[in-house]
Amino acid sequence: MKTIFGIYVGLGLLSGALWAQPVDSEIRVLPVQGNIYMLAGPGGNITVQIGKQGVLLVDTQAAAMSEKILAQIRKLSNDGDKIGGGIRIIIDTHYAPDHTGGNENLRKAGKMVFAGPGAGAIRDAAEGAAIIAHENVLNRMSAPTGKTAAEPSAAWPTETYFGEEHDMYFNGESIRVIHQPNAHTDGDSMVYFRRSDVVSTGDIFTLASFPVIDLAKGGSLQGILKGLNEILDIAIPEAQEEGGTLIIPGHGRLCDEADVAEYRDMVTIIRDRMQAMIKKGMTLEQIQTAHPAREYEPLYGSNPGWSTGQFIEAAYTSLTRK
Numbered sequence: 001m002k003t004i005f006g007i008y009v010g011l012g013l014l015s016g017a018l019w020a021q022p023v024d025s026e027i028r029v030l031p032v033q034g035n036i037y038m039l040a041g042p043g044g045n046i047t048v049q050i051g052k053q054g055v056l057l058v059d060t061q062a063a064a065m066s067e068k069i070l071a072q073i074r075k076l077s078n079d080g081d082k083i084g085g086g087i088r089i090i091i092d093t094h095y096a097p098d099h100t101g102g103n104e105n106l107r108k109a110g111k112m113v114f115a116g117p118g119a120g121a122i123r124d125a126a127e128g129a130a131i132i133a134h135e136n137v138l139n140r141m142s143a144p145t146g147k148t149a150a151e152p153s154a155a156w157p158t159e160t161y162f163g164e165e166h167d168m169y170f171n172g173e174s175i176r177v178i179h180q181p182n183a184h185t186d187g188d189s190m191v192y193f194r195r196s197d198v199v200s201t202g203d204i205f206t207l208a209s210f211p212v213i214d215l216a217k218g219g220s221l222q223g224i225l226k227g228l229n230e231i232l233d234i235a236i237p238e239a240q241e242e243g244g245t246l247i248i249p250g251h252g253r254l255c256d257e258a259d260v261a262e263y264r265d266m267v268t269i270i271r272d273r274m275q276a277m278i279k280k281g282m283t284l285e286q287i288q289t290a291h292p293a294r295e296y297e298p299l300y301g302s303n304p305g306w307s308t309g310q311f312i313e314a315a316y317t318s319l320t321r322k
């Protein structure tokens with residue numbers, strides 16, 4: 001568990017370093033397009049959708065950041081006193097301390113909305129915002145570690161889905177919550193805002209490192225690659241120029257389709273090289289020495305929480321596992 005936590009801390013620091021100057025624990029706001037904003041800080045990126053019905057969040061960062069996140073959301077929703085942050089729906093892309101750590105705090109902040117008029121159709125509204133996730137997120141958060149569950153029940157998803165997709169309509173736009181089996185973890189969702197034309201990917205796509213294959217939580221290299229291809233299926237570039245669908249990665253800067261294509265090509269090349277090496281009977285040690293990710297190491301290999309060596313080892317385990 002410590003190792004996994006270390007990975008996330010490392011990733012968070014690096015994405016902060018790439019995104020914000022100076023590196024600190026501030027929350028920065030970036031208008032994306034349509035109703036969508038991106039909140040960047042020391043943990044995973046948060047996606048915010050704002051409209052007449054209130055605020056929808058994709059991911060919640062670490063618990064320690066909740067106050068700062070709420071302050072930014074109040075500014076964005078500019079009706080702050082009345083709606084107290086106005087958070088009605090939270091979608092978890094997966095279970096990780098730097099993506100779901102703020103669940104409990106931000107869910108409770110949503111409670112103030114429902115205390116007043118306009119308390120809506122969302123189930124469990126009296127308890128605050130709804131938390132939506134793939135069922136494997138709930139399974140992992142509620143699983144006992146020692147005598148208690150991994151997370152307190154107030155942080156758990158209140159609504160889960162299983163299967164490939166969960167569709168919803170909020171703030172005048174349809175939203176597709178799409179499951180990617182065994183990608184970064186076994187509970188990954190990415191969220192596509194159709195009218196705003198923005199995809200929030202969670203850690204299926206992170207610009208701050210090589211792909212993080214969380215083997216202990218059911219992740220796999222092939223699953224991540226499938227997820228990257230799914231993002232490319234959804235995304236449409238604007239002809240001849242920058243623009244079109246915008247992509248909010250789990251960590252790192254705002255991207256467009258070309259960024260995802262480049263990253264997907266990189267992962268495909270490394271996967272193919274490693275498969276050829278495995279076929280030749282090379283051991284993990286020999287593959288590490290052969291540097292199958294060599295030309296990408298300067299760009300993606302310097303993350304202290306997820307080194308090239310860790311990535312190659314996880315990719316090897318994933319590719320050779322029966």
Ligand SMILES: [Zn+2]
Nearest residue numbers: 011044203250
């Ligand atoms: Zn992450």
